[in-house]
Amino acid sequence: MNHQELFRAALRAIRAHKLRSFLTLLGIIIGVTTIVGVVGIITGLNTYVKEKIIVLAPDMYIVTRFGIIRSREEFLKAVKRPQLSWEEYQRLNSGVLTHAAMVGTRSFKQLPVNVGDKRLADTIVVGGTANFAPILGFDTQGNGRLFTDAEDQSAANVAVIGADIKDQVFPNQDPLGRTLLIRGLPFQVIGHLPKEGKGLGINRDQLVLIPFQVYRKNFYAKKDQLDYFIKARGGVEGLDASIDETRAFIRALRHTSWRDPDPVGFLTQDQLQELWRQISTATFVLLTLIASVSLGVGGIVIMNIMLVSVAERTQEIGVRMALGARKRDIQRQFLLEASLLSMAGGLIGVLLGGGIALLVKAATGFPAQITVGIVLMGISLSTVVGLLAGFLPARRAANLPVIDALRAE
Structure with a gap:
């Protein structure tokens, strides 16, 4: 069988059981919708944070009482620090910071x-x-x-x-x-x-x-x-030297022992972006794992439905093999059916997920961004799930003995 015949045969089989085919798609649709929606919103949020919230220039840094807090212990230590004062600012702004x-x-x-x-x-x-x-x-x-x-x-x-x-x-x-x-x-x-x-x-x-x-x-x-708020002399190349100079001067002002940690915190653009990357990555991984459960369930549903389809079409498979169809033709047809079902579910999921993300953006102003890469990811992911789910049924159909298949009722 050539590719066109395989494609037409697969479409005929899918159209012959429309309701079953639709129910087969539900797990894939839900999983892809969730993943595309989550990725679209997080992608838009990353862009928004980078352009609107992290407005610090790469050659600038902030001296603050707290800095970046990653744990309860760090917070308790920062709370004990005295507030930065106007008098300290006057000393810093008096020309002592050469960098x-x-x-x-x-x-x-x-x-x-x-x-x-x-x-x-x-x-x-x-x-x-x-x-x-x-x-x-x-x-x-x-x-x-x-x-x-x-x-x-x-x-x-x-x-x-x-x-x-x-x-x-x-x-x-x-x-x-x-x-x-x-x-x-x-x-x-x-x-x-x-x-x-x-x-x-x-x-x-x-x-x-x-x-x-x-x-x-x-x-x-x-x-x-x-x-x-301090701008380093010499641009980005002078940032580290400026931070070190400011750190040394403030430690001297506050009589901080060399054994003790800094009495203030420092914030740079790189630190803020890295902190946001950690937060957004953790959120993305968690939500993707949740969505993957739905995709996995969808794959299991596809595999079970395809196994039922093999059982129902055993005689048809036997006739086709008796007429000269090769094992690989039978296997490719069932794989194509599974992949077409999951691809259709992925396409619907992409449309729903993108629509939900853009609807959230329109209704709440929450940033969302649906790119070509996200669309391709959703469709590719669903297709791979379909191929994996259809492999066992396709192999079982291809390995049916011709005589036993012809006798099936």
């Missing part, structure tokens, strides 16, 4: 914001040095401007607001030059940010950015979190 091109700081807390009769009870107000915004890539994109170092040093009451804040308190208005109250203190809006989303744990669309000196004067307390 640092820029040193900035920020602190933030939730404060009430009022404009007329509009009140936002828990708005994130960020107090940062003038170089903090460029360090993290804040840009008004022509919608006003960021505050200057002179405005920071003079504790000017100016503010840059996020896109959601603008829409909530200045709907259908140009906010530039208008006044908002932060816990009763007036600030003039000098710029507003485009819609961006979260970055390093803060939703940029829902914040108000003000100069650090006015923040320190009116809202800052020593118990509040303070982080240092």
Whole structure:
């Protein structure tokens, strides 16, 4: 038999038992739908995290009280560390760090914001040095401007607001030059940010950015979190040298013994991306294992249905072999039937999984990304499962004795 005859024979056998064929597909459909949906959402989430949340440049790092916490023990040790202080920042920013091109700081807390009769009870107000915004890539994109170092040093009451804040308190208005109250203190809006989303744990669309000196004067307390943002001199090549220099200086400031661990944590782009890779990989593996159970069940169903099909078609197999069909022709036909069934289930699963992922994205804004690679993976995986599941029935059909097959009723 040539390939076209095999294909037509396999299709005839599948069409002859439509309901059974559909029920055979269910396990494959559910498994592939789950895998494609999970992979699509995780792929989109990886892209989103890389582009939107991990906004730290590769030549920059953050000095923080906690750093990356991977266990309860690390958390308990970090809690015992004293908060980073304004006085320490002044020492770091005094020119002692020869490997640092820029040193900035920020602190933030939730404060009430009022404009007329509009009140936002828990708005994130960020107090940062003038170089903090460029360090993290804040840009008004022509919608006003960021505050200057002179405005920071003079504790000017100016503010840059996020896109959601603008829409909530200045709907259908140009906010530039208008006044908002932060816990009763007036600030003039000098710029507003485009819609961006979260970055390093803060939703940029829902914040108000003000100069650090006015923040320190009116809202800052020593118990509040303070982080240092440092740009290495010499780009990425100078990152390690800058971190080592800052580490040594802070250890000296805090009189840390050489036996003791660092009294602060350091965050770099590579560390944040590696942490996210570990989290997303663990999630992907867990969900894939769960989906694989469904695929395995689908493969078992296909194998059982194909064994029933062999039993029902024993006489047909005997006639075909008596008329000259070879064992390999019989085996290839049953393998083709199994692979066509599973491929069809995989295709349906890809469509359903992709549709679910995109529906979740449209309904919730949760990132999802269906690529050609994901589609091919779903179809290929289902086809392989079908081939493996159909091997035993195909072999049994091919090895039937011709005389016994012809006698079957």
